[in-house]
Amino acid sequence: MFNRDDYVKIKSKYEDIRRKAESNSKERIERLCKEIPELKNICDILSDTGPRVYAAALEGKEEFDKKFEDIKRENDALLQRKREILTENGYPADYLEVKYSCPLCRDEGNVNGRMCDCMKKELVIAGYSSAGIAGLCGRMNFDTFDLSYYEGAERKNMEIVLQKCREYAENFRDTGSGSLLFFGGTGLGKTHLSVAVAKRVIEGGHTCVYTTADDLFSDFRKYRFDNSDDAETDKYSECELLIIDDLGTELNGRDIVPFLYNLLNQRLNAGRSTLISTNLSNNRLLETYDERIVSRLFGEFLTFRFTGKDIRMQKLKKQL
Ligand SMILES: Nc1ncnc2c1ncn2[C@@H]1O[C@H](COP(=O)(O)OP(=O)(O)OP(=O)(O)O)[C@@H](O)[C@H]1O
Ligand SMILES: [Mg+2]
Structure with missing residues (x-):
């Protein structure tokens, strides 16, 4: 909806x-x-x-x-x-x-x-803003995701990742679509595909929130630690698709573990989907977060490994 x-x-x-x-x-x-x-x-x-x-x-x-x-x-x-x-x-x-x-x-x-198509369009555009992807989805979408940046077996893998993400976004349902975990090195397209999924899910008429782990955690610290305003963080539990980008890049995440655990647990129990991207390995995730979170992530999320050579660098080299 x-x-x-x-x-x-x-x-x-x-x-x-x-x-x-x-x-x-x-x-x-x-x-x-x-x-x-x-x-x-x-x-x-x-x-x-x-x-x-x-x-x-x-x-x-x-x-x-x-x-x-x-x-x-x-x-x-x-x-x-x-x-x-x-x-x-x-x-x-x-x-x-x-x-x-x-x-x-x-x-x-x-x-x-x-509903008239004109209103649907307005809602989609407003949805991009509400989701926090208005400034990103023009550049980062399925149409601009170029497989030629990947080679050999890495490309084969990314073809599958792209195909599965497309199917996921295309067939997204309010509940029961499952959750995804993107992991892999820097510059391999995790944010790009996360935003692409968000865009398509919003176009399908669903609510979505895209946030970096950093922003999510600072909202938790701001509004939850003193229980002052739960309403400000309700969107994270209530949206149909929550995207947490760059998990693991934030500093001192341990104080947030109980909140993150509750959020993910609540969403999983309600059948709501979450997409998390990280460039931490399983072990590094374990060091940074609680085992309960990591086992839930790897146990219940469908994982996609991003492979290839840093596309940010590839693009920079092309410009030189
Ligand atoms: N397959 C692709 N085709 C075109 N552009 C891409 C592709 N993958 C990534 N890019 C572009 O390269 C840049 C880096 O990609 P992105 O931000 O998605 O990487 P990331 O995996 O999220 O990296 P990090 O772990 O550092 O956050 C972005 O500008 C993105 O749009
Ligand atoms: Mg990223």
Whole structure:
């Protein structure tokens, strides 16, 4: 499900846009009706259509069918004349119509009870920001992930990693998709693929939070240590996909172990997915964190080993 806060914000933005478009059209009508009496006359007759149809309906079916046809014919002629008057006076023929940003849903966000594509797009863009990947996902996505940076067996391995990550993101479900652990040396594409997964998962309408372990831990220290504001860290437990990047690069992570353990445990028990990337080996992870965390990571997460030669360096060399 899309982020609720984003949805509420966008829905209210749509209402504002719609109201503005309607009031702009009303202003144009009032102004031109003052300037052009014939136009005013036409607008008055047209705005009386509803009561005329209603009155005809009270006269029985046969009479109604006939009168309805008459009203329709008359209205068509008036609408045609209205367009002519506008063009004769140098305005576009549709000058008085409401100019919706999305003609399909008329800025309602829904068409026939289904969310309009325009609103889905807005939610996806807002989702990138809420997830914390807005500045990254233009560069780091599946389309920009280039396998030619890897060679031989390392490339074979990365082909599989890429394929599995694509499938994972494509088929992502609210719960039960499982969790992933990316590990391997620096510059091999862990962050790149994490962001690519996040982007696709958000496009599929799911909530996601991308954070570095550093930022996650400083949020825990800020909001959890003194129990001041749990709400600030709720997003980490509640989002459908949590991505913790660069686990192990933070300094003095041990004080955070109980919080990290609770978070991962809570998410695993709720069937929510977590993606962790690290360039620490199993042993180094054991030294840095509790065994309970490490055994959970390696036991319950599907692990992908990133192989190859530092792509950051490869790119730098190319530029020289
Ligand atoms: N397969 C790839 N195709 C294109 N660009 C890539 C690929 N892999 C990585 N890059 C780029 O190389 C740079 C380093 O990659 P990334 O940040 O994903 O590495 P990392 O494995 O997360 O490294 P670290 O462990 O240091 O965090 C980024 O700019 C990324 O976009
Ligand atoms: Mg990284």
